[in-house]
Amino acid sequence: MDWHKRKNTKANNSCYYPRVHYHFISRCLELAENGRGKVSPNPLVGCVIVKGGSVLTEGWHSEFGEEHAELSALRKAGDLARGGTLYTNIEPCCKQGKQPPCTDAIIRAGISTVVFGARDKSNSGSNSLRQNGIEVIGPIAESLCRRFNRGFFSLSENGRPWVTIKKALTKDMKVAHEHVTSQEQDEWSHMNLRAQHDAILVGAGTVVADDPELNVRFGIEEKRDPIRIILDPNSKVPTDSKVLTDSDADRTIVVNEKMPIPDLMELLKEKGISSVLVEGGPKVWESFEKSRIYNEMISIVEDY
Ligand SMILES: NC(=O)c1ccc[n+]([C@@H]2O[C@H](COP(=O)([O-])OP(=O)(O)OC[C@H]3O[C@@H](n4cnc5c(N)ncnc54)[C@H](OP(=O)(O)O)[C@@H]3O)[C@@H](O)[C@H]2O)c1
Ligand SMILES: [Zn+2]
Numbered sequence: 001m002d003w004h005k006r007k008n009t010k011a012n013n014s015c016y017y018p019r020v021h022y023h024f025i026s027r028c029l030e031l032a033e034n035g036r037g038k039v040s041p042n043p044l045v046g047c048v049i050v051k052g053g054s055v056l057t058e059g060w061h062s063e064f065g066e067e068h069a070e071l072s073a074l075r076k077a078g079d080l081a082r083g084g085t086l087y088t089n090i091e092p093c094c095k096q097g098k099q100p101p102c103t104d105a106i107i108r109a110g111i112s113t114v115v116f117g118a119r120d121k122s123n124s125g126s127n128s129l130r131q132n133g134i135e136v137i138g139p140i141a142e143s144l145c146r147r148f149n150r151g152f153f154s155l156s157e158n159g160r161p162w163v164t165i166k167k168a169l170t171k172d173m174k175v176a177h178e179h180v181t182s183q184e185q186d187e188w189s190h191m192n193l194r195a196q197h198d199a200i201l202v203g204a205g206t207v208v209a210d211d212p213e214l215n216v217r218f219g220i221e222e223k224r225d226p227i228r229i230i231l232d233p234n235s236k237v238p239t240d241s242k243v244l245t246d247s248d249a250d251r252t253i254v255v256n257e258k259m260p261i262p263d264l265m266e267l268l269k270e271k272g273i274s275s276v277l278v279e280g281g282p283k284v285w286e287s288f289e290k291s292r293i294y295n296e297m298i299s300i301v302e303d304y
Contacts (some may be wrong), residue, residue, distance in 0.1 A: 021140045024048050025088040025117045029148055031069070032089055035086040037224045038063050038199050043070040043152035049077050049111075051084040064272070068093065070102040074109045089117035089145045091138065095124035101125065101281035107132045114138075117145030119232035122156045151198060151274030153184050154295070162267040162275040163294040166193055166284055170302045175282055177209070180302040189300060191219040197226055197267065197277040204232035213242050214279070227251050227273060230302075231284060233258040261291035263289040 031046025039045075039061050047069035049056040060073030067075075067124055074081055086092075092102040092114060103125040114129055116138035117185070126136045139145070146153055154162035156299050166189065168176045181189075194200060195216045206212065207230055215225040228243050237244065243252045255264065268276060278288055281286060286293050 002115075003277070010048055014085060021115050021137070024115070025141050025145065025257075026052060027058070028069075028087055028089040028117065029145070031058055034060045035062050036195070037198070037226070040064065040151060041155050041269075041272045043149040045088060045090050047073040047194070049073050049081055049084045050087065051080065052210060053094050056080055056084055065098040068099050068102050071099065071105050071283075074105050080099070083112050085113040085115060086111045087115045088112075090149065091116045091118065091120040091123075091225070092125040092129065093120065093123040093160045094128050095123050097285040099229045102196075108131075115140060118142045118153075120156075122177070130150070131157050135304065155269065155274050160268070160293065161198070161263075161273050162286065163278060163296075164193065164197065164275070165288060165294050165297040167280065167297070167299045168301050168302075169283065171304075173301075175280075176302065181300050182303040185300050185303055187218040189298075190216050193226045193298065194226060195219070198273045199227040199229050199276045201229040201231070201276050201278045203285070204234065204236040204279055206279070206281045207232070207237045207241050207243060210218070211238075211241050212279075213246065215248065221230045225251065226277070227253060229268070230254045230255060231264075261287055261293045265293060 001223045027048050027159065028046035031048070032044035035044050042061060042064055045061045045068065047059045057073045057076040059065070059069045059076060061069045070086065070088055073086070077084070086106060092106060094103040104130060111134060113135040114137070117140055119139050119142070126138070129136050150162045154160060168181050170176050170180055200214045202214065214228045225248055228251060230237060230243060231253060233256060235256065237254065243249070255267070259267070278284060278294070
């Protein structure tokens with residue numbers, strides 16, 4: 001039996017899939033990372049075309065409004081794509097947007113099998129592919145692929161950006177007013193929290209107290225600094241604070257009015273922000289907690 005026709009080993013349990021699918025979908029996620037910070041509110045997408053058991057070409061979505069991952073891999077493959085298997089971490093799109101639908105290019109190229117990671121209910125190309133005789137396998141590793149694009153799925157399914165609240169706490173679970181985290185913890189949160197959200201948000205009180213830089217300083221070579229959002233309804237932020245004067249000052253957005261969190265979410269959405277890390281302080285956390293608008297809360301506890 002062909003590997004790509006193998007059925008899941010445990011019926012109806014999408015956690016089980018052939019290792020080879022998982023391997024290439026993981027590669028799609030690696031490629032998709034190249035678009036981090038550049039493609040929102042579009043999803044991060046990578047694509048691999050495989051033929052005769054080896055990789056023919058790879059592609060990714062690199063810039064908002066530009067070529068989709070599938071198109072990029074198909075363009076590089078040319079006529080060789082005929083009869084190949086196309087892997088992508090999100091179901092190929094079928095609607096005309098800033099770019100033509102990927103389903104058209106996949107059909108034209110003569111791809112015989114498409115394997116995708118997560119469904120995209122807003123732009124689901126599977127039916128059109130199947131109607132054109134293409135075998136479609138998926139979703140494969142759906143929770144992994146949805147989590148990877150949680151900002152995109154939050155915007156398209158909940159109509160607002162994904163919100164993560166991050167707190168640094170003392171050992172007795174009190175809000176830390178000094179730097180209590182270790183270098184290792186800071187590196188972890190820069191790489192796994194700051195670098196993975198489109199924006200970081202703090203209140204004026206935090207800027208006044210700490211004069212933070214709110215950038216990604218550890219672990220990643222390429223620049224992936226999120227947009228900085230400062231809530232400052234009473235104009236307390238000093239004009240010489242780092243967020244207003246450093247070399248990334250043009251990436252700082254100051255909100256000068258008291259805003260219900262749902263309205264703030266609309267504002268972020270208009271700016272193409274799909275995920276936001278709320279770093280504090282306590283007044284801002286309270287605003288979010290009262291509004292019940294957040295997805296996750298991560299507490300980093302004093303390390304000694
Ligand atoms: N441990 C940690 O993880 C952590 C993280 C950050 C900061 N901190 C510490 O927390 C302290 C500062 O916290 P804080 O509570 O005083 O200040 P804050 O939360 O940083 O900022 C408060 C400001 O945000 C505004 N704000 C809150 N919700 C808003 C909304 N929905 N729309 C518009 N503006 C809104 C408030 O407006 P109003 O004036 O109208 O209320 C106030 O001006 C510092 O000591 C800092 O070191 C700790
Ligand atoms: Zn597409």
